Amino acid sequence: MKRTNNPIILFIFSLFLVGIVSCSKDNTPPVTPTPTTDTFARGADVSWITQMEASGKKFYNASGAEMDGLKLLNSLGMNAFRLRVWVNPSDGWCNKQDVLTKAIRAKNLGMRILIDFHYSDSWADPSKQTKPAAWENLSFADLKTALANHTTDVLNLLKTNGISPEWVQVGNETGNGMLWPDGKASENIKNYAELTTAGYDAVKSVFPDAKVIVHLQNGWDNSLFRWLFDGLKNNGGKWDVIGMSLYPDATSWQSDDEKCLANMKDMISRYGSEVMICEVGMSWDQPEAAKSFLTDIIAKTKSLPGDKGLGVFYWEPEAYGNWNNYTKGAFDNSGKPTVALDAFR
Numbered sequence: 001m002k003r004t005n006n007p008i009i010l011f012i013f014s015l016f017l018v019g020i021v022s023c024s025k026d027n028t029p030p031v032t033p034t035p036t037t038d039t040f041a042r043g044a045d046v047s048w049i050t051q052m053e054a055s056g057k058k059f060y061n062a063s064g065a066e067m068d069g070l071k072l073l074n075s076l077g078m079n080a081f082r083l084r085v086w087v088n089p090s091d092g093w094c095n096k097q098d099v100l101t102k103a104i105r106a107k108n109l110g111m112r113i114l115i116d117f118h119y120s121d122s123w124a125d126p127s128k129q130t131k132p133a134a135w136e137n138l139s140f141a142d143l144k145t146a147l148a149n150h151t152t153d154v155l156n157l158l159k160t161n162g163i164s165p166e167w168v169q170v171g172n173e174t175g176n177g178m179l180w181p182d183g184k185a186s187e188n189i190k191n192y193a194e195l196t197t198a199g200y201d202a203v204k205s206v207f208p209d210a211k212v213i214v215h216l217q218n219g220w221d222n223s224l225f226r227w228l229f230d231g232l233k234n235n236g237g238k239w240d241v242i243g244m245s246l247y248p249d250a251t252s253w254q255s256d257d258e259k260c261l262a263n264m265k266d267m268i269s270r271y272g273s274e275v276m277i278c279e280v281g282m283s284w285d286q287p288e289a290a291k292s293f294l295t296d297i298i299a300k301t302k303s304l305p306g307d308k309g310l311g312v313f314y315w316e317p318e319a320y321g322n323w324n325n326y327t328k329g330a331f332d333n334s335g336k337p338t339v340a341l342d343a344f345r
Contacts, residue, residue, distance in 0.1 A: 010337070040302055041112060041166075041311025042344045043080030044073055045279065048316055050102060051093045052094050052323060059318060060335045069318050072107055076337060077345035080112040082278065082313050085154055087132035088121050094156035096154045103163045110115045114278070114313070115154070116169040116215075117199065118146060126217045129178045133307055140182050140191060143336065144198040147179070151202035159206055168312075169278065170199030173217040173245060185228060193235035200238040211240040211310075215278050219244030220259035222266055229271055241310060242267045243278040246297065247328065250282065252291035257293065261300045261336055264309065277301055279315040281328035290330065294343035317341060 011242035049069050059069040070081070083102050086094040087137070106113055118124040121132045126342040135146045143268070151170070158165065177185030177192035185192040199269060200212045214232065229242065244263070248256040264321045277297060282290040294312070301309035330340040 012037070018278045028044040033240075039307075040298075040309070041080040041114075041276070041313070042078050042079055042298070043082060043083065043112070043114065043311055043313040044317050045082040045116070045313055045315045046070060046073065046102065046106075046318060047082070047084045047094055047116075048323065050098055050320055052318065057321070058335050059331070062336060065093070070102075070109060070111075072337065073318065073341075074109050074111065074149065076341045078111075080104045080114060080166075080313070082114040082116055084116040084118055086118055086121055087150055088134060089120070092104040096157055099154065100157055100161060100163075103165075104161060107163050110131065113163065113165040114167040114169065114213075115158070115165045116172055116278075117151060117154070118172045119150070119170075119199075124178060125173045126175050129174070129176070129180045129183070131169075131179050131182075135179070139325035143179060143182055144195060147195060148198045148202040149239070150154070151199055152206055155203065155206040164207060165210055165242065167213055167276070168203045169215050170203065170239075171197055171242060173215060173279075175216040175218065175228060185231060189231035190235045191230050193237035196232060196237045197237065212238070213241040213278065214239040214278060215243030215245070217245045218262060219246040219277065220256045222259070225263055225267060225322060226270070229267070229273075240274065242271070242273045242275045244275065245279040245315075246277055247279070247281050248293060250286040250293075253282070253289065253293035253296070257296050257300060259268055260297065264301065264304055268304060268306070268308045274310050275301070275304065276310040277312040280312060281315045281317075281330075282340070283327055284329050284331065284338065284340075285327075286321065287330070287340045290338070291343050294340060298343060314341070314344075 026038055059072050061067050083099050084094050089095055111141050120130050121235055177183045183192045183195045203210055203212050246260050267273050267275050298312050301312055317330035319326045320331035320335055321333050330338050332338055
């Protein structure tokens with residue numbers, strides 16, 4: 001090799017040698033992500049997402065960049081989505097095809113899925129548990145069959161499309177039963193237990209490993225939970241997970257969280273059940289208080305003995321701008337997430 005005295009070439013060559021020496025001294029292995037063994041569900045009910053998109057609603061990250069709403073929630077630390085099912089809604093939203101559309105998107109993001117059967121054509125909650133119009137005049141025996149057939153129909157549609165929900169709710173906020181008047185718990189707890197069992201068995205016939213949730217309102221109300229689940233137990237009702245809703249305000253959340261924790265511990269010791277907070281929310285314009293509340297209830301649920309606390313789901317955080325007159329989302333009026341959702345990171 002011919003030697004050179006060209007200063008530029010000699011300078012470049014010296015830098016090359018320094019680089020080799022530097023690399024040889026760096027024994028730091030490449031950084032690889034640490035696999036997580038955390039199975040705790042940090043989730044959200046996102047059932048409005050397709051309807052909001054169809055109405056022209058947009059979603060933005062903290063920097064103002066437009067994002068797909070589900071991808072945005074995933075990027076904020078959420079690993080699970082909850083999707084409600086209505087039997088024959090008049091506008092089509094939350095029917096089985098709409099649920100399938102959202103479930104496919106959730107699966108493609110690697111999200112875990114909770115399916116929430118309302119067993120109604122519209123909202124089922126503590127103030128109303130209205131039968132689907134098509135089931136109104138059925139005998140009780142036929143009502144159980146209709147419930148089971150609807151459950152298996154929706155779940156088989158998901159299964160055919162490669163979607164396996166991890167959890168399935170049979171009824172929504174059923175603190176006084178469902179499918180009134182037949183399944184009103186305060187009037188006929190045995191009927192409610194039979195309806196719940198019909199749903200449970202239908203879920204297991206399609207997805208044997210899915211955990212079936214019975215979900216009540218007011219997670220702080222231990223007397224309600226004892227009354228309802230004692231009634232189910234005494235009448236052969238089946239469930240795997242006890243689900244709760246919790247909607248405190250900015251001044252009451254500490255007390256409500258403590259009562260909810262005590263209630264969760266009681267459900268575990270009394271029935272041996274796992275528990276889940278299926279719905280939480282707080283006014284969107286109290287984001288700091290909401291963050292404190294969420295951080296606390298997530299920590300309390302995770303602290304339960306035997307890993308019996310399965311997860312916490314925010315109810316429709318993406319709702320903003322007074323969407324459907326709902327004000328307990330966790331996005332501001334510009335379509336950006338508030339600091340409340342930092343609790344899920």
